[in-house]
Amino acid sequence: MLHLLLPLLLLISNIGRSQSAIVESLPGFPGDLPFKLETGYVGVGELEEVQLFYYFIESERSPKDDPLLLWLTGGPGCSALSGLLFEIGPLEFDYSNSSGTRPVFKSNPYSWTKIANIIFVDAPVGTGFSYATTWTAYHSNDTSSAAQIYEFLRKWLMSHPKFLTNPLYITGDSYSGVVVPIIVKEVYDGNEAGREPQMNLVGYVLGNPVTCEAKDINQRIPFGHKTALISDELYESTKSDCNGDYVNVDPTNGACLTDLEMVSRCLEKIFLAQILEPICSTLSPNHTRLKWSRSMLEKNIIDGISEPQQSRPWCRSYNYLYAYIWANDRTVQEALHIREGTKPEWIRCNYSISYTKDVLNSAVYHRYLSKTSLRALIYSGDHDLAIPYIGTLDWIRSLNLTLVGAWSPWFVEGQVSGYSILYSENSKYDLTFTTIKGGGHTAPEYKPRECFAMVDRWFSYYPL
Numbered sequence: 001m002l003h004l005l006l007p008l009l010l011l012i013s014n015i016g017r018s019q020s021a022i023v024e025s026l027p028g029f030p031g032d033l034p035f036k037l038e039t040g041y042v043g044v045g046e047l048e049e050v051q052l053f054y055y056f057i058e059s060e061r062s063p064k065d066d067p068l069l070l071w072l073t074g075g076p077g078c079s080a081l082s083g084l085l086f087e088i089g090p091l092e093f094d095y096s097n098s099s100g101t102r103p104v105f106k107s108n109p110y111s112w113t114k115i116a117n118i119i120f121v122d123a124p125v126g127t128g129f130s131y132a133t134t135w136t137a138y139h140s141n142d143t144s145s146a147a148q149i150y151e152f153l154r155k156w157l158m159s160h161p162k163f164l165t166n167p168l169y170i171t172g173d174s175y176s177g178v179v180v181p182i183i184v185k186e187v188y189d190g191n192e193a194g195r196e197p198q199m200n201l202v203g204y205v206l207g208n209p210v211t212c213e214a215k216d217i218n219q220r221i222p223f224g225h226k227t228a229l230i231s232d233e234l235y236e237s238t239k240s241d242c243n244g245d246y247v248n249v250d251p252t253n254g255a256c257l258t259d260l261e262m263v264s265r266c267l268e269k270i271f272l273a274q275i276l277e278p279i280c281s282t283l284s285p286n287h288t289r290l291k292w293s294r295s296m297l298e299k300n301i302i303d304g305i306s307e308p309q310q311s312r313p314w315c316r317s318y319n320y321l322y323a324y325i326w327a328n329d330r331t332v333q334e335a336l337h338i339r340e341g342t343k344p345e346w347i348r349c350n351y352s353i354s355y356t357k358d359v360l361n362s363a364v365y366h367r368y369l370s371k372t373s374l375r376a377l378i379y380s381g382d383h384d385l386a387i388p389y390i391g392t393l394d395w396i397r398s399l400n401l402t403l404v405g406a407w408s409p410w411f412v413e414g415q416v417s418g419y420s421i422l423y424s425e426n427s428k429y430d431l432t433f434t435t436i437k438g439g440g441h442t443a444p445e446y447k448p449r450e451c452f453a454m455v456d457r458w459f460s461y462y463p464l
Contacts, residue, residue, distance in 0.1 A: 074174025079128030080120035126353035177209020181365035219391035274440025381439025
């Protein structure tokens with residue numbers, strides 16, 4: 001491995017520090033793109049050894065008036081392209097017309113770019129098309145990654161000054177729930193200290209957010225009970241024997257271990273991201289991650305999308321294969337202006353990055369931000385077993401904010417789309433929490449229409 005990477009590092013050490021380019025067309029989409037797409041790199045850190053790649057899409061409505069969003073996909077290590085293509089971006093794969101060798105796009109009618117300018121960033125370093133020019137620069141953690149993204153945002157805005165007056169929101173989902181509030185604090189403190197450029201920070205948005213991994217995972221058992229995956233008797237026994245702690249278990253507590261073994265039997269065949277969808281155990285030993293290999297194409301796994309249900313159940317993970325095929329195509333990388341030789345292969349979620357989780361609970365940052373005049377939107381798919389909404393509600397309640405609006409339904413086209421609750425602090429800071437009915441991890445991938453209606457109303461200061 002060492003002999004392969006050394007020439008790569010020598011090559012990329014001589015590549016320019018920053019660049020951006022307008023992309024007018026992309027392989028797989030017929031004709032010119034109906035939106036303005038810019039891609040590029042911004043160098044951050046010492047000697048700009050970290051090169052963060054981004055996709056910037058201008059609002060399709062009013063770029064000069066609409067909000068500017070900085071979007072981070074979770075992981076850590078999941079590419080921004082995943083959020084762009086599978087969640088909130090203007091393009092999505094046209095599965096009925098795509099094949100294993102020719103992915104085809106269509107427009108996403110529920111893209112958040114219809115109402116906002118969005119910078120999708122591949123972060124932390126090693127994610128997507130982002131890379132480093134030295135070995136040491138590949139090592140990062142929650143706080144260093146947040147600092148690098150803050151530096152990225154400062155430099156990006158200085159090179160795009162026309163967006164300095166747009167309302168700025170720091171946004172993301174899943175593991176970015178740890179990093180986003182740190183970045184928000186960095187931006188807020190930088191503004192207070194008079195650091196240039198001054199940013200028009202208004203708030204932040206988080207979907208299905210990790211906040212404290214241990215506590216979030218601990219809530220899987222109560223959530224499993226609420227959703228009838230675990231019986232009343234087993235839940236009560238497990239809760240009593242384990243004293244409500246299902247993560248840090250005493251190895252000598254035999255009763256607790258026995259209960260947890262029975263709980264595991266109840267949950268092991270459930271798809272963590274959306275409890276109603278099939279689990280794809282044939283693709284990877286780890287059910288929550290799709291391990292990519294080009295040999296998959298030889299096995300015609302792509303064909304599983306169109307095969308009859310009786311021969312192979314449809315699985316959401318199959319959809320992601322198109323992203324691997326598309327993003328690793330040389331003509332695609334040329335169209336995106338990817339620096340040749342900087343990444344051996346694009347990976348949707350790179351879990352091999354050198355990353356240390358040094359912030360064990362980001363609720364402390366939310367508590368700090370609750371003393372400001374910012375606004376926050378936190379949403380959760382209510383069928384997400386990976387990061388259950390009840391755990392998110394727990395840390396929100398721990399902030400001891402004032403309840404302003406009671407738990408109540410909100411609607412899209414006359415149907416209940418979720419339930420929201422509103423909190424405030426000193427009539428300045430406000431936090432809206434909402435569920436997305438039927439949503440998984442993360443909600444926009446499963447319920448794009450409802451999530452679009454949610455953010456459209458919230459950015460406009462309307463009730464959900």
